[in-house]
Amino acid sequence: MCLYTAPHSPVPSRSAPRSTRPGPRGPAAGSAALVPVMAAAVRMFRGAAAAFTAGAGHRALGSLSPGAAAGRGGRESRRAALAAAGALGGVGLWLWRRQAVMAASEEDEEEKMLRQRFMAPPVSGLRELRRRRRELRSRMELLIMETQAEVCRALAALDPGAAFAVDTWERKEGGGGISCVLQDGEVFEKAGVNVSVVFGHLSEDAARQMRSRGKSLKAKDGKLPFCAMGVSSVIHPKNPHVPTMHFNYRYFEIEEADGTKQWWFGGGTDLTPTYLNEEDAVHFHKTLKEACDKHDLKLYPKYKKWCDDYFFIKHRGERRGIGGIFFDDVDSPSKEEVFQFVKSCAKAVVPCYIPIVKRHCHDSFTPEEKLWQQLRRGRYVEFNLVYDRGTKFGLLTPGSRIESILMSLPLTARWEYMHTPPESSKEAEILEVLRNPKDWVH
Numbered sequence: 008m009c010l011y012t013a014p015h016s017p018v019p020s021r022s023a024p025r026s027t028r029p030g031p032r033g034p035a036a037g038s039a040a041l042v043p044v045m046a047a048a049v050r051m052f053r054g055a056a057a058a059f060t061a062g063a064g065h066r067a068l069g070s071l072s073p074g075a076a077a078g079r080g081g082r083e084s085r086r087a088a089l090a091a092a093g094a095l096g097g098v099g100l101w102l103w104r105r106q107a108v109m110a111a112s113e114e115d116e117e118e119k120m121l122r123q124r125f126m127a128p129p130v131s132g133l134r135e136l137r138r139r140r141r142e143l144r145s146r147m148e149l150l151i152m153e154t155q156a157e158v159c160r161a162l163a164a165l166d167p168g169a170a171f172a173v174d175t176w177e178r179k180e181g182g183g184g185i186s187c188v189l190q191d192g193e194v195f196e197k198a199g200v201n202v203s204v205v206f207g208h209l210s211e212d213a214a215r216q217m218r219s220r221g222k223s224l225k226a227k228d229g230k231l232p233f234c235a236m237g238v239s240s241v242i243h244p245k246n247p248h249v250p251t252m253h254f255n256y257r258y259f260e261i262e263e264a265d266g267t268k269q270w271w272f273g274g275g276t277d278l279t280p281t282y283l284n285e286e287d288a289v290h291f292h293k294t295l296k297e298a299c300d301k302h303d304l305k306l307y308p309k310y311k312k313w314c315d316d317y318f319f320i321k322h323r324g325e326r327r328g329i330g331g332i333f334f335d336d337v338d339s340p341s342k343e344e345v346f347q348f349v350k351s352c353a354k355a356v357v358p359c360y361i362p363i364v365k366r367h368c369h370d371s372f373t374p375e376e377k378l379w380q381q382l383r384r385g386r387y388v389e390f391n392l393v394y395d396r397g398t399k400f401g402l403l404t405p406g407s408r409i410e411s412i413l414m415s416l417p418l419t420a421r422w423e424y425m426h427t428p429p430e431s432s433k434e435a436e437i438l439e440v441l442r443n444p445k446d447w448v449h
Contacts, residue, residue: 125152126159127175127185130204143342144234147258147349148204151238152185154256154353155200158240159187161357162200165364166192171200180406181207188414194368197243199414204236205404209261213403220336224261224269232262237274238353239397241415242360247380248370250280250287251328251387252360253415255397256353272345273335276356277314279328279387281380283437285447287363288329292447294359295332298351306348307448310334315444320390325441327390331359335396379434381421388420 129136129152131145139145159171169192177183182205189198209224209231224231237257244251256274263269278291292311299307314333318326332352337345391398401412428434 125156126171126173126187130183130185130202143346144236144258144260147346148236150350150353151202151236151256154238154356155185155187155202155240157357158200161361162189162195162198162242165361165368166194166198168193169195171198176408176411178205178207178406178408181205184408184411186408186411186414190418192245194244194246194249194364195242196245197418198240199242200238200240201411201414202236202238203408203411204234205406206234207232207406209233210403210405213400224263234260239415240356243384243417244364244368246368246370247281247372247376248284248367249364250278251384251417253277253279254353254356256349257397258349269338270342271336271338272349273337274349274352275310275314275317275331275333276352276359277318277328277331277333278360279383280437281383282376282433283329283440284367287366288445288447290362291329291331291359294355295352296448298355299332299348301351302344302348307332318390320386320394322393323386323389325386325438326444327387327441329440329447330444378421379428381419382423382426383437384417384420385422388416391415 129148131148136145136148163169163171166189169189171187171189174186174188175183176186182203184201184203184205186202187200189195192198235257237255239255239257241253242251254274254276256272258270258272260268260270276295278288280287296307296311299310310332311330314330315326317333318328318330320327339345395415398412398415401407402409428438
């Protein structure tokens, strides 16, 4: 996998004179070099105009007969003017061609750098994203592509014996995605980081699910055009002392019957340990809190509680994990402000999780601890298949890629009839926290 590196800056030779003022760069440098040529062509044109004026002056003074002045002077002036115009036209055409070549070269270089930064070419295509670079949809797609690459590189560095399989796919109804999955590594049993950018028309089932959350969606002829994009990841380590981690950041846009567009963001990052380590819990929550606090001090406590409530397995009476942050349907205060918040959260994924993996990936463990991990994995599967909004939306969307949707499930899990851990055991300790969430940062 090729990593992004900053463009090399050439070092000036020692014989070159130093200057405190930087010289022109890029297309401006090429244009500056053409200034003397353009100036010469302009002088030629002015000379032709002077000659024409002089010819007219001779005739007015009577030094030549009217016929001679009109013949010789007029022809010479016209020839000079045409030559000057030709020179200007040629230089202009040459300048235009040169600038076009330089612009194309710069675009190719930018495209090359973007390809090096990502795991695969973006779904919308680099040229399309560049053409719409100021639009939020393009900026969001670039953000989820960058997040996917950052997380994959960080995970691969911890598990060098394994490699991510990169799978690009297209959706017949519109859009596609990039699935990056690592399986059976030394550190990670299964780690998936997916990007999807899909568009088309919402199915009636998907629209019904959104309306159940209070969305007022007015369809035209039964159709609701939509665009949805996001990055989603679930990481299942082998060692039971390394927690499972999940994150997802997404953007939705729906066009209603009257042409108005509804938009919102959603996402979050949460941790699911097999055994409780308070130092890890504090680090994880503190990192997420710092990302939230950059935007509003009220966000972390609000989204921490939302996370505890959302990842509740009702039929078990316990949470899936020790939480983190979770939010959905966020459409205020402004699109730009919410995007910047989502960006901060996405950038916090690697620093909130990777140090925990490094700290515990080589811890020793017993067969009994591995068994408890498998039982907790079973709870993870139950939540994802019964309650998770993203899984349900994907399964209800025509043309969805089922393999990518179910990427979140672990390779192995276990269910035992009436399993209850002994009191005061480490297994009972984590269950207590899952039933009664804690404040980890105050």
